[in-house]
Amino acid sequence: MKTATMVKSAAAALAFGAALPIAAARAEDSIYVPLFTYRTGPFAGSGTPIADGMHDYLTMLNERDGGIGGVKLAVDECETGYDTKKGLECYDAVKPKHPVMVNPWSTGITLSLIPKASVDKIPILSMAYGLSASAKGEVFPWVFNPPATYWDGLSEILKYLGGGSMDALKGKTIGYLYFDAGYGREPIPLFQTLSKGIGFNLKLYPVAPANMQNQSSNWLDIRRDKPDFLVMYGWGAMNPTAIKEAVKNEFPMDKFISIWWPNDEDAASAGPGAKGFKMLNWHGTGADYPALADIKKHVIGAGKSQTPNDEIGQVLYNRGVYNSALIAEAIGEAQKITGKKAVTGEDVRRGLENLNLDEARFKALGLAGFAGPLKTTCADHNSHGATFVQQWDGSKWVKISDLIPPDSARVEPLLDEAAKAYAEKNAGWPARTEPCDNK
Amino acid sequence: MFYREAGQFKTTYAADMAIFPIRQDRYGVAAILFAAFVVIPAFGNAFLLNSMMIPFLILSLGAMGLNILTGYTGLLSLGSGAFMGVGAYACYKLDTYFPEVNILVWIIAAGFVSAAVGVVFGLPSLRIKGFYLAVATLAAQFFLDWCFARIPWLVNDNISGAIEAPTRTLFGAPLTGPTATPATRYLVVLTIVAVMAWIASNIVRGRIGRMWMAVRDMDIAAELIGIRLLRAKLLAFAVSSFYIGVAGALMVFLWLGAAEAEAFNINVSFQLLFMIIIGGLGSIAGAFFGAAVLHLMPIGLRALPSALGVPIEAARIEQLTFMSTGILIIAFLIAEPHGLAQLWRTAKQKLRVWPFPY
Numbered sequence: 001m002k003t004a005t006m007v008k009s010a011a012a013a014l015a016f017g018a019a020l021p022i023a024a025a026r027a028e029d030s031i032y033v034p035l036f037t038y039r040t041g042p043f044a045g046s047g048t049p050i051a052d053g054m055h056d057y058l059t060m061l062n063e064r065d066g067g068i069g070g071v072k073l074a075v076d077e078c079e080t081g082y083d084t085k086k087g088l089e090c091y092d093a094v095k096p097k098h099p100v101m102v103n104p105w106s107t108g109i110t111l112s113l114i115p116k117a118s119v120d121k122i123p124i125l126s127m128a129y130g131l132s133a134s135a136k137g138e139v140f141p142w143v144f145n146p147p148a149t150y151w152d153g154l155s156e157i158l159k160y161l162g163g164g165s166m167d168a169l170k171g172k173t174i175g176y177l178y179f180d181a182g183y184g185r186e187p188i189p190l191f192q193t194l195s196k197g198i199g200f201n202l203k204l205y206p207v208a209p210a211n212m213q214n215q216s217s218n219w220l221d222i223r224r225d226k227p228d229f230l231v232m233y234g235w236g237a238m239n240p241t242a243i244k245e246a247v248k249n250e251f252p253m254d255k256f257i258s259i260w261w262p263n264d265e266d267a268a269s270a271g272p273g274a275k276g277f278k279m280l281n282w283h284g285t286g287a288d289y290p291a292l293a294d295i296k297k298h299v300i301g302a303g304k305s306q307t308p309n310d311e312i313g314q315v316l317y318n319r320g321v322y323n324s325a326l327i328a329e330a331i332g333e334a335q336k337i338t339g340k341k342a343v344t345g346e347d348v349r350r351g352l353e354n355l356n357l358d359e360a361r362f363k364a365l366g367l368a369g370f371a372g373p374l375k376t377t378c379a380d381h382n383s384h385g386a387t388f389v390q391q392w393d394g395s396k397w398v399k400i401s402d403l404i405p406p407d408s409a410r411v412e413p414l415l416d417e418a419a420k421a422y423a424e425k426n427a428g429w430p431a432r433t434e435p436c437d438n439k
Numbered sequence: 440m441f442y443r444e445a446g447q448f449k450t451t452y453a454a455d456m457a458i459f460p461i462r463q464d465r466y467g468v469a470a471i472l473f474a475a476f477v478v479i480p481a482f483g484n485a486f487l488l489n490s491m492m493i494p495f496l497i498l499s500l501g502a503m504g505l506n507i508l509t510g511y512t513g514l515l516s517l518g519s520g521a522f523m524g525v526g527a528y529a530c531y532k533l534d535t536y537f538p539e540v541n542i543l544v545w546i547i548a549a550g551f552v553s554a555a556v557g558v559v560f561g562l563p564s565l566r567i568k569g570f571y572l573a574v575a576t577l578a579a580q581f582f583l584d585w586c587f588a589r590i591p592w593l594v595n596d597n598i599s600g601a602i603e604a605p606t607r608t609l610f611g612a613p614l615t616g617p618t619a620t621p622a623t624r625y626l627v628v629l630t631i632v633a634v635m636a637w638i639a640s641n642i643v644r645g646r647i648g649r650m651w652m653a654v655r656d657m658d659i660a661a662e663l664i665g666i667r668l669l670r671a672k673l674l675a676f677a678v679s680s681f682y683i684g685v686a687g688a689l690m691v692f693l694w695l696g697a698a699e700a701e702a703f704n705i706n707v708s709f710q711l712l713f714m715i716i717i718g719g720l721g722s723i724a725g726a727f728f729g730a731a732v733l734h735l736m737p738i739g740l741r742a743l744p745s746a747l748g749v750p751i752e753a754a755r756i757e758q759l760t761f762m763s764t765g766i767l768i769i770a771f772l773i774a775e776p777h778g779l780a781q782l783w784r785t786a787k788q789k790l791r792v793w794p795f796p797y
Contacts, residue, residue, distance in 0.1 A: 039754030040761075051754075077753035084702065085494075088695060089738070092490040111601050112697045115617040131599065180588060181699055182599040189598050208588070209701055306752070418598065425595070427538070428606050428616075 030074040031067070031331060031342060033058060034094040036087060036104050042212060043082040043236030046316060049263055050105065051077065052307040053320020054327075056295045059305065061328055063298040068328055069335040071342055082236065084108040091116070100331060100348040101125050103323060107183035110143075117142035118430055123349040125330070127323045128153075128260065128282075132186055133418035135382035137353065140419070141434045144352045146326065147374050147385035150233070151415065152406035153259045153280055154187040156387050158194065159404055161229050161257065166198055166407065173201040175227030177218060177234070177242060180206035184233045190414055197410075203227055212238040219245045232258040239266040247273030254278065260387065263316040267392040275394040279315075282387040283322050283371040285397050287313035291366030292321070315397065318370075325365060326374075329355055337437060350437055353378050372403060378436035384408060442790040458640055475629055480622045488621035489694075495734050496625075496632045497689045502714040502726035503639055504682025509712070510720035511643055512675035513655030514564050518576035519683050519711045521583035524703030526553040526684025527691040528593050531602040534692075535595055542607040542615055543627070546688040553684020554677040556583075561676030565669060568658075580705055587700035603697040615692045624693045631689065635682060640723045642678065651675050652721075683711075717768055719780025728779035732771070737764050 035054050038047035058075045067073050076097075078090035087109030091102065101123045104110045110130035117124050124143045126134070132149035134140040148156075155166070162168035176191060178184030184206070195202040203225050205218040215238075222230065230251065234242055239262045246256050253276030260280045267274045287293070292312055299305045300312075311317050334343040334351030343351070357374040374383045386403035423429040442463050449455045459465045479492060505519045530549035534542055560579040564572050587593060594602050606616030613619040614627060642648055650671050653661035662668055691698045710733060718729025740760045744751045751759070775782040789796065 037753065039752075040757050079753040079757040081757065084699070085695065089490040092486045096484060096486065107599075108601075108699055108701070111599055111603075111699075112695060115603070115696065119617040181701055182601055185600050186598065206588075210704065425597070426603060426605055 029342065030072045032074045032076065032094075032097050032099050033327060033331075034076045034078055034090070034097070034099045034102060036080045036090055036102065036106070036109065037077045038080050038082045038105070040079060041081040041083075045240065045265065046236050046261065046263060047082065047105070049311055049314055049316035050320040050323070052305065052311060053317040053322075054103070054324045055320075056299045056305050056307055057291070057321045057324035058327065059299045060291070060295045063302065063304070064294055068331045069341055071335075073331075080104075080106065080109065082106050082108075084112055088112060095120060095122070098344065100334075100343060100345050101327065101352070103127070103327070104130070107131075107186065108181060111182055114140065114143055115426065120345075121349075122345045123352055125323070125326060125352065127319075127326060129183065131422070133415055133422055135380065135384070135415060136419040137376075137378050137381040138432055139423050139429075140381065141353075141378075141432045142349060144376065144381045146355070146376055146381070146383050147282055147371070148387060148406065149382055149384070149411075149415070150183075150186045150259065151190045151411045152382075152384050153387065154190055154231070155194075155407035155411050156280060156404045157231055157257055157259070159407060160389050160401060161231075166194065166410075169200040170198055171200065172228040173203060173225065175203045175205055175222055175225065175230040177205040177207065177215075177222070177230060177232045179212075179233060179235050179238055180208045183235060187233065189418075190411065193414060194410065207234070207238055207242075212236060213241050215241055215245050219249050222251065223249055228255065230256045232256070233261075234258065235261055239263070240269045243267055243270040243274050243277055246277075247271065252276075254391070257389070260319075261316075264314040264397070268395070272394055274392055277392040278389050278400070279392075279397075280387045281315060281390050281397070281399075282385055283318055284367075284369065285313060285315055285318055285390070289367050289370055291325075291370075292318075294366060295321075321367075322371060325357075325367065326352075326355065329357060329361075349434070352376065353381070354437055355383075377438050384411075442787070442793075444791075456644075458637075458644070472633070475633075476626070480625055483622075483625075485621045488625045491735055491738055493621070493625055493628050493694050494690075495730050496628050497686050497694055498711070498714065498734050499727045499730040500632050500635060500689070501683050501686035501711050502718065502729050503636060503723060504679045504684075504686060505711045506715045506718075506720065506722065506726050507639065507643070507651070507682065508675050508679035510715055510722065510725070511648060511655060512651040512672065512679075513568075514561075514672065514675060515569060515573040516576040516679075517573050517705070517708045517712065518560060518579035518583070520703045520705060520707030520709075521580040522553050522557055522680045522683040523687030523690060523707060524583055524587050524700070525556045525680075526550060526687030527698060527703065528587060528602060529553065529684070530688035530692060531604075532593065532595075534605070534607070538605070538607075541609065542692060543609065543631075546631070546685060546692065549688040550681040550685040553687065554681040557676045557680025557683075558673050561673050561680075564672050564676065577705075580708055584700060584704060587703060599699075601697050601699045602691060604692045604695075607692075615696070617696065619693075628689055628693050631685065635685065636723055639682070643723065647674065655721075713768075715778075717771060717778055719778025719783075722778070722780035724783065725778050725780030728783070732768065732779070733764075736767065737761075740764065 037051035039051055058073050062073055080087040080090055099122055103125050104113055107129050110126045113124055126145045128148055130145050132151045134143035134145050135149050158166045191202055207215055207218055232242055247270050256277055258279040262279050267277050300307055330348050330351035333354050334347040337350050338347045353376055355376045362368055362370055372385050376383055384406050386405040388399055388403050389401040390397040391400045444461045447462055459468055508514050508516050526549040529552035530545050533545040533548055563575040594600055604615045606613050612623055650666050653666055654671050714729030714733050717732050719725030737760050740763055741756055744756055
C-alpha cells in the first residue's frame with residue numbers, strides 16, 4: 001500500500017512537466033485572469049491585503065453577476081514573493097493558459113516583462129507602478145500604468161509640500177528615503193531635474209532591500225541633515241520600519257510624506273507617535289461602498305476568501321479592489337468593442353486603451369465617490385490622475401487636501417524623453433502597429 | 440548483472456584513463472545527451488525549457504565553478520553570487536559597446552573578466568583559510584554588490600538600474616531578447632554547459648586537478664612536494680570565477696532577459712554553496728544533482744498539488760514547498776553526508792557486484 005502511494009506520487013512528480021499543458025487546456029467559456037501575488041516573505045505585509053482585494057472583487061463578480069458579460073473569470077494566483085526570478089517563472093507558467101493580462105505587482109517583474117508583452121500579445125497592467133515612461137502608448141502599446149505614474153506622484157507631493165506650487169520649495173532641503181531597487185530609483189531623475197530647476201537641496205537615503213528592517217544608518221544621516229521634508233518611496237517591511245524609526249528619532253511626522261504604498265497597519269504598528277504621518281492616495285478608504293458590501297455578502301460571507309473582516313477598507317485592500325475594477329472594466333470594454341464573449345489578450349489590450357471610468361460609471365459599479373475619473377487613450381496609457389493627501393490620525397486615515405493634479409508641464413517633457421531613450425537603448429524596439437480605437 | 444565491466448579489456452593507456460571507462464556509462468551518457476539535445480527541445484513546452492531546464496543548466500554551471508574552488512581546492516567562497524554579477528555586467532557592457540560582435544563571444548569574454556576579478560579577490564587566500572577566507576570572499580560579495588547598485592556606468596545610466604538583454608542573433612535566429620524561442624536559448628545554453636562540463640571534468644582529473652586536491656588535503660604537504668601554492672590557488676580562483684562568470688552572463692542574456700543588482704545578492708552565493716554541499720563537494724556530477732534538488736525539486740513540489748487535483752492556495756503551496764524542500768535536504772544529507780554524488784557512486788558500486796555482493 002505504502003509502496004503503491006509512493007510510486008503514485010513519484011509518477012505524479014515525474015509527470016508534472018507533462019501535466020502542466022493539460023491543466024492549461026483552454027476553456028472557451030471562461031476568461032483566464034492570473035494574479036501575481038505575494039503572501040510570503042518580507043513583502044507579505046504589503047502584498048497580502050492587495051492580493052485579497054484583487055481576488056475578492058473578481059470572485060464577487062463571479063458570484064454576483066456570473067462573471068463579466070456572462071463569461072466566468074478563471075482567477076488564479078501565482079506566488080512571486082516579490083522576486084523577479086519567481087515572477088518570470090509564474091509568467092511562463094500562466095502563458096500557455098492564454099491570460100488576458102498580467103498584473104506583476106512588482107516594478108522589477110514589470111521591467112522584465114515589458115519587452116515580452118508585445119511578442120506574447122499579453123498586455124501588462126502595472127497599476128501606478130512599473131516604468132513611468134510606459135504611460136506613452138505610442139511607444140508602449142502593451143503596457144498600462146493608470147491612474148498615475150511615480151513621476152506624477154512625486155510632482156504631486158512636491159506641489160503639496162510647496163503649498164500648491166513647487167517654486168516655494170526654493171532653498172529648502174528635501175530628503176528622499178527610498179527602496180533601493182527599480183521602484184525607488186524610478187523618480188530620482190525627475191527629482192534631480194526639479195532640484196536643479198527649482199533650487200531645492202536633495203538628499204538621498206537609499207534603503208537596500210536586504211536592510212529594509214535595519215534603517216538605523218539612514219536615520220542617523222537624516223538626523224544629521226535635518227531635512228525640511230522627508231519623502232518616502234517604500235514597500236513591504238520598509239514602510240513600518242521607516243515610520244517606527246521616524247517616531248524613535250522624533251522626526252516631525254507632518255513633514256514626513258510617502259507615495260501611495262503604506263497601509264493602515266504600517267502606520268498603526270508605530271504606535272501613537274505615528275499620528276500626523278501623510279501619504280498620497282487616489283481612492284477611498286473604509287468599507288462604506290456597495291461593492292465592498294457585496295464582497296462581504298457574496299465572498300467572505302460565503303467562505304470563499306481568507307480575508308479577515310477588518311482588512312476590508314484598508315488602503316491596500318481597497319487598492320486591490322481598484323486594480324480588479326480596472327481589470328473588469330478592461331474586459332467589459334473589450335467585449336463591447338469586439339462583440340466577442342471570451343476575449344483574448346489582444347482584445348483586452350484594446351479594452352485597456354479605452355477605459356473611461358467617470359463618476360457615473362463608478363456609481364454603477366457600486367463604488368460611488370471611490371476615486372476620481374480615469375480615461376485612457378491610445379497615446380495616454382495612464383490618464384495622470386490627481387491624488388490627494390491623507391493623514392494618519394492614530395487610528396484611521398483622514399483626507400486633508402483637495403485633489404492635486406500632477407505638474408504636467410514639468411513631467412510630460414521628461415516622460416517623452418524617457419520613452420524615447422528606452423526605445424533607443426533597446427535597439428530594434430518595435431514601432432507601434434496596433435490599431436487605435438479612439439483616434 | 441548488466442552493469443559490470445567484465446569482458447571490457449583496455450589495451451591502451453588512453454582507454455584506461457577515459458572519462459567513462461565502462462561501456463554502460465558511455466551508453467548512459469549518450470542517452471542523457473540524446474534526451475537533452477533532441478527529446479527535450481522537441482517535446483518540451485515553453486515552461487519546461489524556460490523555467491526549468493535553462494535555469495537548471497545555468498545554476499549547474501555556477502555550482503560547477505564553485506565546486507572547483509570549494510570542492511576541489513578546499514577554498515570556501517561566499518562571493519559566487521557577485522562573480523556571477525561580474526560576468527553579467529561585463530557581458531552587458533561589452534555587448535553594448537560592440538553590438539556587432541556575436542553575443543556568444545562576449546559571454547565567454549565575460550568569463551575572463553570575472554576570472555580576473557576572481558584572482559584579485561583570491562589573493563587573501565594565500566594567507567587565510569577556512570572560515571576566515573569565507574569572510575574575505577563575503578567582503579567581495581558586498582563590495583561588488585555595492586558596485587552594481589551604485590555605479591551608473593555599469594548599467595549605461597539606465598534609470599531603473601537594471602541591465603536589459605537586447606535582441607541578438609545567432610545564424611540569423613534571435614538568441615537573446617523577447618523574440619528568441621525557448622528552444623534556441625536552451626540548445627545554446629546546453630551546448631555551452633556540456634562543453635564546459637567536459638572541460639572541467641578533464642581539468643580535475645589531470646595534473647591541475649591533482650594539484651588542487653593536494654592543496655585541499657594539506658597545503659603544507661602540497662608545498663613540500665613542489666606545488667606552488669600561489670599559482671595553484673589563484674588558478675583555482677580564476678577557473679572557478681570563469682565558470683561562474685559565464686553562468687552569470689548566461690543568466691541575464693539567455694534566462695532572465697533583464698536583471699537588477701538584487702539578482703546577484705548573497706542569497707545566490709548561498710544557493711550555489713548549498714547546491715554543491717547537497718550535490719557533493721568535489722564532483723562535477725554533484726553540481727548537476729545539487730542544482731536539480733534546489734531548483735527543479737521545488738518546482739515539482741509546487742506543481743504537485745494541482746497535478747493531483749488538491750485545491751490549495753498559491754501562498755500555502757509556497758510555504759509547503761519551502762518546508763518540504765528543507766526536510767528533503769536534511770533527509771538527503773542524513774542518508775549521505777557526502778552529498779548525492781557519493782550516493783550515486785555507492786549505487787554504481789553496488790550495481791557492479793549485483794546480484795552477488797561480496
